[in-house]
Amino acid sequence: xxxxxxxxxxxxxxxxxxxxxxxxxxxxxxxxxxxxxxxxxxxxxxxxxxxxxxxxxxxxxxxxxxxxxxxxxxxxxxxxxxxxxxxxxxxxxxxxxxxxxxxxxxxxxxxxxxxxxxxxxxxxxxxxxxxxxxxxxxxxxxxxxxxxxxxxxxxxxxxxxxxxxxxxxxxxxxxxxxxxxxxxxxxxxxxxxxxxxxxxxxxxxxxxxxxxxxxxxxxxxxxxxxxxxxxxxxxxxxxxxxxxxxxxxxxxxxxxxxxxxxxxxxxxxxxxxxxxxxxxxxxxxxxxxxxxxxxxxxxxxxxxxxxxxxxxxxxxxxxxxxxxxxxxxxxxxxxxxxxxxxxxxxxxxxxxxxxxxxxxxxxxxxxxxxxxxxxxxxxxxxxxxxxxxxxxxxxxxxxxxxxxxxxxxxxxxxxxxxxxxxxxxxxxxxxxxxxxxxxxxxxxxxxxxxxxxx
Amino acid sequence: xxxxxxxxxxxxxxxxxxxxxxxxxxxxxxxxxxxxxxxxxxxxxxxxxxxxxxxxxxxxxxxxxxxxxxxxxxxxxxxxxxxxxxxxxxxxxxxxxxxxxxxxxxxxxxxxxxxxxxxxxxxxxxxxxxxxxxxxxxxxxxxxxxxxxxxxxxxxxxxxxxxxxxxxxxxxxxxxxxxxxxxxxxxxxxxxxxxxxxxxxxxxxxxxxxxxxxxxxxxxxxxxxxxxxxxxxxxxxxxxxxxxxxxxxxxxxxxxxxxxxxxxxxxxxxxxxxxxxxxxxxxxxxxxxxxxxxxxxxxxxxxxxxxxxxxxxxxxxxxxxxxxxxxxxxxxxxxxxxxxxxxxxxxxxxxxxxxxxxxxxxxxxxxxxxxxxxxxxxxxxxxxxxxxxxxxxxxxxxxxxxxxxxxxxxxxxxxxxxxxxxxxxxxxxxxxxxxxxxxxxxxxxxxxxxxxxxxxxxxxxxxxxxxxxxxxxxxxxxxxxxxxxxxxxxxxxx
Numbered sequence: 001x002x003x004x005x006x007x008x009x010x011x012x013x014x015x016x017x018x019x020x021x022x023x024x025x026x027x028x029x030x031x032x033x034x035x036x037x038x039x040x041x042x043x044x045x046x047x048x049x050x051x052x053x054x055x056x057x058x059x060x061x062x063x064x065x066x067x068x069x070x071x072x073x074x075x076x077x078x079x080x081x082x083x084x085x086x087x088x089x090x091x092x093x094x095x096x097x098x099x100x101x102x103x104x105x106x107x108x109x110x111x112x113x114x115x116x117x118x119x120x121x122x123x124x125x126x127x128x129x130x131x132x133x134x135x136x137x138x139x140x141x142x143x144x145x146x147x148x149x150x151x152x153x154x155x156x157x158x159x160x161x162x163x164x165x166x167x168x169x170x171x172x173x174x175x176x177x178x179x180x181x182x183x184x185x186x187x188x189x190x191x192x193x194x195x196x197x198x199x200x201x202x203x204x205x206x207x208x209x210x211x212x213x214x215x216x217x218x219x220x221x222x223x224x225x226x227x228x229x230x231x232x233x234x235x236x237x238x239x240x241x242x243x244x245x246x247x248x249x250x251x252x253x254x255x256x257x258x259x260x261x262x263x264x265x266x267x268x269x270x271x272x273x274x275x276x277x278x279x280x281x282x283x284x285x286x287x288x289x290x291x292x293x294x295x296x297x298x299x300x301x302x303x304x305x306x307x308x309x310x311x312x313x314x315x316x317x318x319x320x321x322x323x324x325x326x327x328x329x330x331x332x333x334x335x336x337x338x339x340x341x342x343x344x345x346x347x348x349x350x351x352x353x354x355x356x357x358x359x360x361x362x363x364x365x366x367x368x369x370x371x372x373x374x375x376x377x378x379x380x381x382x383x384x385x386x387x388x389x390x391x392x393x394x395x396x397x398x399x400x401x402x403x404x405x406x407x408x409x410x411x412x413x414x415x416x417x418x419x420x421x422x423x424x425x426x427x428x429x430x431x432x433x434x435x436x437x438x439x440x441x442x443x444x445x446x447x448x449x450x451x452x453x454x
Numbered sequence: 455x456x457x458x459x460x461x462x463x464x465x466x467x468x469x470x471x472x473x474x475x476x477x478x479x480x481x482x483x484x485x486x487x488x489x490x491x492x493x494x495x496x497x498x499x500x501x502x503x504x505x506x507x508x509x510x511x512x513x514x515x516x517x518x519x520x521x522x523x524x525x526x527x528x529x530x531x532x533x534x535x536x537x538x539x540x541x542x543x544x545x546x547x548x549x550x551x552x553x554x555x556x557x558x559x560x561x562x563x564x565x566x567x568x569x570x571x572x573x574x575x576x577x578x579x580x581x582x583x584x585x586x587x588x589x590x591x592x593x594x595x596x597x598x599x600x601x602x603x604x605x606x607x608x609x610x611x612x613x614x615x616x617x618x619x620x621x622x623x624x625x626x627x628x629x630x631x632x633x634x635x636x637x638x639x640x641x642x643x644x645x646x647x648x649x650x651x652x653x654x655x656x657x658x659x660x661x662x663x664x665x666x667x668x669x670x671x672x673x674x675x676x677x678x679x680x681x682x683x684x685x686x687x688x689x690x691x692x693x694x695x696x697x698x699x700x701x702x703x704x705x706x707x708x709x710x711x712x713x714x715x716x717x718x719x720x721x722x723x724x725x726x727x728x729x730x731x732x733x734x735x736x737x738x739x740x741x742x743x744x745x746x747x748x749x750x751x752x753x754x755x756x757x758x759x760x761x762x763x764x765x766x767x768x769x770x771x772x773x774x775x776x777x778x779x780x781x782x783x784x785x786x787x788x789x790x791x792x793x794x795x796x797x798x799x800x801x802x803x804x805x806x807x808x809x810x811x812x813x814x815x816x817x818x819x820x821x822x823x824x825x826x827x828x829x830x831x832x833x834x835x836x837x838x839x840x841x842x843x844x845x846x847x848x849x850x851x852x853x854x855x856x857x858x859x860x861x862x863x864x865x866x867x868x869x870x871x872x873x874x875x876x877x878x879x880x881x882x883x884x885x886x887x888x889x890x891x892x893x894x895x896x897x898x899x900x901x902x903x904x905x906x907x908x909x910x911x912x913x914x915x916x917x918x919x920x921x922x923x924x925x926x927x928x929x930x931x932x933x934x935x936x937x938x939x940x941x942x943x944x945x946x947x948x
Binding site: 037045049 | 609610611623624626627628629630631834837
């Protein structure tokens with residue numbers, strides 16, 4: 001596909017990285033010459049310097065032949081204008097990043113009137129993700145499939161857990177839990193395991209199952225799963241606002257610590273149910289006074305990654321709270337993963353992930369199979385993709401044990417007529433199924449791609 | 455430094471060179487020449503070495519500007535080293551340094567020859583000589599990028615190092631497609647010229663060789679008189695293509711993409727054509743008395759100007775015998791060269807424009823010290839880096855020219871001979887004036903001089919920086935830091 005990305009910030013960079021690797025023709029537009037030069041030396045893309053909302057610049061970037069235009073500059077207005085012009089001139093699909101909460105309330109109207117294919121709000125998306133994690137605090141990450149019926153959960157195996165030293169087949173055999181482990185991350189390595197794989201302490205395990213069986217699984221291996229009852233948020237930015245809104249709706253008691261007096265007043269006005277504390281959240285005394293020891297969840301959402309990491313460490317030492325850390329710059333992801341920080345959330349990565357999912361979906365809409373959902377898991381080293389099988393093909397109608405799939409591909413779950421099947425060797429795929437495929441081989445576009453060549 | 459990646463890509467370059475050697479082999483079969491066996495042997499050797507280098511795929515695929523520049527410089531040296539072997543083996547040019555000079559001259563599209571007569575050479579050797587021009591014109595790395603899937607976006611570093619011009623850009627988002635597009639334009643233009651020359655009743659062998667020479671803006675002929683004995687019509691066809699191959703290939707892309715407004719509004723191309731018209735006019739008037747008619751004088755002037763400004767170096771007349779005004783003007787346009795993004799050498803018209811505008815800017819600054827001015831090229835402002843690099847490039851160019859001039863002067867020939875020999879080599883022209891004029895050759899120089907000129911030719915074709923990087927010790931250290939730290943420790947001891 002011919003794709004234009006306006007804005008080479010963090011999100012633009014992540015998009016360029018992922019989409020250029022997937023073989024799309026990318027043109028990036030930014031007003032700063034250095035930004036454009038840097039990014040076009042890093043990835044195989046074409047750079048255009050200029051204002052992306054200008055008709056001439058967009059023409060130079062080839063908007064006439066573009067299939068998709070993604071506007072991710074820091075200004076909502078510029079993004080919307082870019083999309084409007086691209087839509088009028090090039091008749092392509094458009095995606096805009098809009099982060100101002102005021103526009104966010106009117107998003108339906110904007111989408112309709114400006115003909116946007118997708119509007120993405122990184123802060124809102126991040127808040128959504130955090131809320132989902134807090135619902136099941138045992139997990140580091142939760143992704144949902146099959147309209148929320150199936151879940152992919154990631155958690156770190158504690159040292160004294162009963163599962164340590166057991167091969168995976170014991171989960172169904174010995175522990176009698178109907179879940180399937182898809183990915184194990186051990187150190188730097190990503191493993192797509194089989195039944196004989198033996199678990200070790202500190203492994204990061206991703207598994208699928210329906211809501212009931214995942215809850216049962218956690219209970220069996222004695223990991224606490226209750227939803228959090230109260231949460232402490234440090235930093236009162238947009239993410240904190242969206243998050244507090246959702247958590248209050250879930251019935252969680254919220255405490256927001258924010259430095260800026262004016263912002264505190266605003267938050268108090270917007271969120272009357274939340275307790276807003278005007279203080280420096282990085283002050284040890286403040287945290288202790290506000291009861292960090294007794295909170296169920298601690299969420300570090302300040303604007304500085306280093307501060308967030310420090311805060312989470314502090315919270316880990318002083319409480320048993322579920323930790324969520326916002327990381328903006330994910331360049332050193334592998335180091336951050338080693339830190340045992342609990343869950344990390346990166347708005348930039350989430351945004352890129354949502355857009356990539358859309359792009360894959362667009363690309364495949366002509367094919368017989370559709371991508372319903374796509375999640376990057378384990379620091380972008382593996383993917384979980386949900387395919388909807390529209391037609392019979394070479395993957396349907398044969399038992400899974402007879403299917404020769406690629407070695408790094410695993411079928412994690414099947415959703416058929418509203419029921420969730422955790423697939424075993426004798427199960428087969430049928431027309432109308434939604435299938436979850438977990439793979440470390442990026443860029444599956446079609447369910448048939450899972451078959452090994454020759 | 456990513457040594458594994460450098461070796462891997464070198465392996466590909468050699469494999470491709472082996473494939474290119476099929477052409478002289480085929481020529482030898484057609485003409486039934488036993489000298490062709492040399493090409494077959496060298497082809498197999500090159501293929502073997504290339505395959506050996508290619509055996510291990512590097513684990514780390516990423517590389518940066520340093521590796522990019524090194525890969526390109528080393529590729530060109532390796533290609534020349536293997537490319538000259540057939541001449542040595544089949545006895546056409548028995549001396550290794552001579553053969554290397556001839557091959558480097560071919561790949562860098564210089565066209566400077568150590569041979570006093572080319573007609574005694576085997577047809578297959580002549581074909582290889584001309585074909586090296588065609589390979590070197592657009593560049594073998596660009597060819598590599600067009601056909602093999604090298605992972606990662608850093609490949610732009612390779613293209614930047616090999617393609618001429620102050621700032622190298624892509625035509626389309628993907629580097630592979632850009633490279634493919636460039637080669638398509640290159641091939642189509644070459645075949646059109648070949649066809650036209652054959653239609654003008656030039657012998658087929660000559661047409662192919664001359665088309666290769668023109669396309670790469672090389673200048674090796676297959677006749678002793680270069681292009682002197684071809685008919686006026688054939689010469690005119692060559693003249694047109696000489697000028698065409700000196701034009702920035704972006705223009706052809708714009709024409710293909712139907713962006714005519716952009717295509718015919720390129721500042722660089724306009725200046726380039728203006729220089730040609732002025733030069734032809736002045737030289738034509740100047741040499742009027744040497745020719746029977748005014749038409750003939752201007753026709754010859756046009757051929758020569760086209761040949762020199764595109765840095766090809768074909769000759770249809772002995773311009774060494776022309777008045778000094780014409781000769782000096784030719785030397786001046788030798789240094790200028792043609793457009794960036796073409797197959798030509800020299801400092802390039804776009805750099806000339808940047809230099810002139812930069813000088814004007816600095817002079818203005820004396821009047822208005824606080825004035826802020828931005829230099830524009832093709833109607834858009836260029837970054838400070840591009841401007842600075844253009845000046846540094848020009849400085850380095852002149853430095854290399856001066857040093858080489860002094861070294862060559864040790865031979866004791868006239869300063870015209872020494873200076874124009876160096877200019878003709880570094881600007882990738884071929885013939886200079888006096889002893890190295892269109893009727894002369896480079897055979898009489900000492901081995902040292904030939905080696906210096908070989909360096910000059912490569913430096914000229916690769917635009918100085920890759921070759922300078924090659925002779926910098928820092929480029930070979932594992933990382934720039936380490937050496938510095940070592941030096942520090944030593945200082946402390948002292």
